[in-house]
Amino acid sequence: MYRPMMGALACALAACATPTGVTTGMQPAVPSLSHTVVLTKLDSPWDMAFLPDGTMFFTEKCQGLSVRHTNGTVVKLLGMKDAKGYASIANDLFCEGQAGMAGVAVDPNFASNRFVYVYSSSSLTPPGTNRVIRLRVNDALTAVSDRTDIVTDIPYKPRASNHPFGGPGAHNGGRIRFSPGDGYLYVTTGDTHNGQVPQSPTLLGGKVLRIDRDGKAAPGNGAPAGFDPRIYTYGHRNPQGITFRPGTHQPFTAENGPWHSDEVTALVPGGNAGWDPRPNMAGRGPCPDDYCGYSPNQMGPMDPKQRAAFMPMTDTRTYPNAMRPAWNNDGLSQGMFGATFVSGAQWKAWNGRMLVGFGGIGIHGTPVGNRIDVLDIAPNGLSATRTTVNLPMPAARFRSLVQGPDGNLYVATDEGTISRLTPN
Numbered sequence: 480m481y482r483p484m485m486g487a488l489a490c491a492l493a494a495c496a497t498p499t500g501v502t503t504g505m506q507p508a509v510p511s512l513s514h515t516v517v518l519t520k521l522d523s524p525w526d527m528a529f530l531p532d533g534t535m536f537f538t539e540k541c542q543g544l545s546v547r548h549t550n551g552t553v554v555k556l557l558g559m560k561d562a563k564g565y566a567s568i569a570n571d572l573f574c575e576g577q578a579g580m581a582g583v584a585v586d587p588n589f590a591s592n593r594f595v596y597v598y599s600s601s602s603l604t605p606p607g608t609n610r611v612i613r614l615r616v617n618d619a620l621t622a623v624s625d626r627t628d629i630v631t632d633i634p635y636k637p638r639a640s641n642h643p644f645g646g647p648g649a650h651n652g653g654r655i656r657f658s659p660g661d662g663y664l665y666v667t668t669g670d671t672h673n674g675q676v677p678q679s680p681t682l683l684g685g686k687v688l689r690i691d692r693d694g695k696a697a698p699g700n701g702a703p704a705g706f707d708p709r710i711y712t713y714g715h716r717n718p719q720g721i722t723f724r725p726g727t728h729q730p731f732t733a734e735n736g737p738w739h740s741d742e743v744t745a746l747v748p749g750g751n752a753g754w755d756p757r758p759n760m761a762g763r764g765p766c767p768d769d770y771c772g773y774s775p776n777q778m779g780p781m782d783p784k785q786r787a788a789f790m791p792m793t794d795t796r797t798y799p800n801a802m803r804p805a806w807n808n809d810g811l812s813q814g815m816f817g818a819t820f821v822s823g824a825q826w827k828a829w830n831g832r833m834l835v836g837f838g839g840i841g842i843h844g845t846p847v848g849n850r851i852d853v854l855d856i857a858p859n860g861l862s863a864t865r866t867t868v869n870l871p872m873p874a875a876r877f878r879s880l881v882q883g884p885d886g887n888l889y890v891a892t893d894e895g896t897i898s899r900l901t902p903n
Contacts, residue, residue: 506828507827507828507830508827508828509827509828509829509866510825510826510827510828510829510902510903511869511871511902511903512868512869512870512871512888512900512901512902512903513871513900513901513903514870514871514872514898514899514900514901515898515899515901516896516897516898516899517535517547517889517896517897517898517899518537518547518553518896518897519895519896520895521537521539521891521895521896521897522539522540522541522542522895523539523540523541523579523878523893523895524537524538524539524540524878524879524891524892524895524896524897525537525538525539525540525579525580525581525582525653525878525879525891526538526581526582526583526653526654526817526878526879526881526891527583527879527881527889527891527897528583528584528585528595528881529585529881529883529884529889530585530589530884531884532549532884533549533883533884533885534546534547534548534549534620535547535883535889535897536556536583536585536595537583537891537897538580538581538582538583538597539580540574540579540580540581541559541562541574541579541580542555542558542559542562542565542580543555543556543557543558543559543562543565543569543572543580544556544557544580544583544595544597544614544623546616546620548620554566554620554621556614556616556621556622556623557569557597557614557623559572559573559574559579559580559599560572560573566621566622566623567622567623569601569626571601571602571603572599572600572601572602573600573601573602573607574600574648575600575607575638575646575647575648576636576645576646576647576648576649576651577645577648577649577650577651577669578600578607578609578635578636578647578648578651578653579599579600579648580597580598580599580600581597581598581599581651581652581653581654581655582596582597582598582653582654582655582656582666582667583595583596583597583598583655584596584655584656584657584664585657586657586692587657587659587662589616592615592692593615593616593617593618594613594614594615594616594692595613595614595615595616595623596611596612596613596614596629596655596664596692597611597612597614597655598610598611598612598633598652598653598654598655598666599612600635600648600651601628601631603628603631604631604632606635606637606638606639607635607637608631608632608633608634608635609633609634609635609651609652609653609668610628610630610631610633611628611629611630611633611655611664611666611690611694612626612627612628612629613625613626613627613628613629613692614626614627627693629690629692629693629694630666630683630688630690630694630709632683633652633666633668633683633684634668634671634673634676634682634683634684635648635651635671636648636649636650636651636671636672636673641768642672642767642768642770643767643768644672644767644770644772644773645672649669649671649672650669650670650671650672650684650716650717650735651668651669651671651717652666652667652668652669652684652715652717652718652719653667653668653669653719654666654667654718654719654720654721654817655667656721656722656723658723658728658730659723659728660723660727660728661697661728663689663690663691663697664688664689664690664691664692665687665688665689665711665721665730666687666688666689666690667686667687667715667718667719667720667721667732668683668684668685668686668687668688668715668718669684669685669715669716669717669718669719670684670685670715670716670717670754670756670772671684671685672768672770672772673770674755674756674757674758674766674769674770674771674772675757675769677713677714677715677716677752677754677755677756678713678714678751678754678755678757679713680702680703680705680706680707680710680713681706681707683707683709683710685713685714685715685716685754686710686711686712686713686715687710687711687712687713687715687718687721687730687732687746688709688710688711689709689711690709694709695709696708696709697709697711699748700748700749701747701748701749701750702749703749711746711748711749712732712746712747712748712749712750712751712752712802713750713751713752714751714752714753714754714755714798714801715732715734715752715754716734716735716736716737716752716754716756716772716792717734717735718732718733718734718735719733719734719735719815719816719817720732720733720734720815720816720817720818720819720835720836720880721733721818722818722819722820722833723820724820724831724833724856725820725822725831726831729745729746729860730745730746731743731744731745731746731805731818731833731856731860732744732746732752732818733815733816733817733818733835734752734792734815735812735814735815735816735839736792736807736808736811736812736815737772737773737789737790737792737812738773738789738812739789739792739810739811739812740789740791740792740793740804740807740808740810740811740812741807741808741811741812741813741814741815741837742792742793742804742806742807742808742815743804743805743806743807743815743818743833743835743854743856743863744793744802744803744804744805744860745802745805745856745860745861746802747802750801750802751798751800751801751802752793752801752802753791753792753793753794753795753797753798753801753802754792754793754794755794755797755798756770756771756772756774756790757769757771758771760794760797763790771790772790773789773790774789774790792804792807803861805854805856805857805860805861805862805863806854806856806862806863806865809865812839813837813838813839813848814837814838814839814848814876815835815836815837815839815848816836816837816838816877816878816879817835817836817877817878817879817880817881817890817891818833818834818835818836818880819833819834819880819881819882819888820832820833820834820882821834821882821888822882823886825886825902826886826902827902829853829902832853832854832855832856833853833854833856833863834851834852834853834854834868834880834888835851835852835854835880836850836851836877836878836879836880836890837849837850837851837852837877838875838876838877838878838892838893839876848876849874849875849876849877850867850868850870850874850877851867851868851870851877851880851890852865852866852867852868853865853866853867853868871900872898872900875892875893875894875896876892876893876894877890877891877892878891878892878893879891883899887899887900887901887902888900888901888902
């Protein structure tokens with residue numbers, strides 16, 4: 480907000496403009512951001528999680544789990560197969576395509592139980608699955624032990640698949656977050672390019688799971704009769720962001736769309752997100768490998784004139800009670816990944832709003848998006864207005880956005896950096 484009284488008085492007498500040129504009157508100003516590089520030369524950093532003192536755990540998709548101490552020292556804790564320099568190695572953990580070590584979360588009771596969780600692909604169950612793994616960190620934050628795989632049956636797309644779109648490990652999901660409201664762990668999973676998965680009551684792909692620290696179903700998930708009780712919502716394509724609105728703690732996903740309609744959606748217990756890429760649904764005919772997720776333009780560049788004919792991300796014709804998205808990226812798919820609500824007076828006009836990061840690869844292998852947007856989501860979660868952040872750093876493929884305990888925004892990019900964005 481405006482600090483000098485004369486500035487506030489002047490704004491009361493004349494229209495005031497934010498740095499983006501939007502007239503605000505007496506409204507809080509839009510913050511400007513400064514940029515500090517925290518870590519460089521990383522190998523595809525995927526996610527971050529903090530202790531209250533600022534200690535940061537982070538994952539690298541094809542390397543493993545590390546921790547950055549408050550003095551800046553980095554210790555490599557758990558490495559994947561063929562990784563070097565880690566305190567311990569798990570040879571069953573592997574990286575392939577979009578799969579690898581993805582999300583990381585710190586237990587809300589870390590001070591007493593020392594638990595950290597990661598989402599990673601594993602070969603323990605052939606041909607591979609995604610697992611949620613619980614680890615105990617020692618007091619010095621230099622090693623992990625007591626590995627417990629609390630979820631072992633999240634689907635993974637194997638190399639043997641003949642699917643014409645994307646390689647092994649595609650549509651892998653992988654964000655994990657503890658809700659500050661109920662204290663349970665939420666896990667996002669992808670549809671693995673398998674048409675049967677998103678609406679399946681038993682397969683855990685294309686879902687958001689809600690579990691306790693032992694991997695058991697949390698009470699009140701609301702899944703329909705016959706569904707795996709760990710399922711909180713289903714009918715997802717590839718949600719790679721999950722975050723919780725300050726105050727209400729309602730979960731929202733940020734989800735990749737099929738050449739169109741990245742979506743942000745407010746979740747409700749037992750809700751169906753409306754993605755169903757099976758053939759013979761809603762009048763569809765056969766599709767390559769029985770996956771209609773890119774129908775009707777199955778191959779080649781997207782014709783903008785055809786966009787309205789594409790299979791919808793949220794199919795309300797087939798599922799009239801599906802959860803409606805708050806925002807659909809103006810009908811575009813640009814690789815929406817991490818998402819977080821920011822809070823605190825330092826965020827001025829953005830206090831309580833959602834930030835989403837983009838950085839997809841276009842159909843010709845070209846970068847698209849490469850930006851951060853701010854969403855002002857309506858209280859009912861059914862609509863939103865968007866503005867784009869004026870970045871103080873080069874555009875990048877944003878993989879994760881996390882508000883740290885210092886109130887600043889930390890961003891991980893596929894360019895191998897983790898940076899701090901400070902509002903001013």
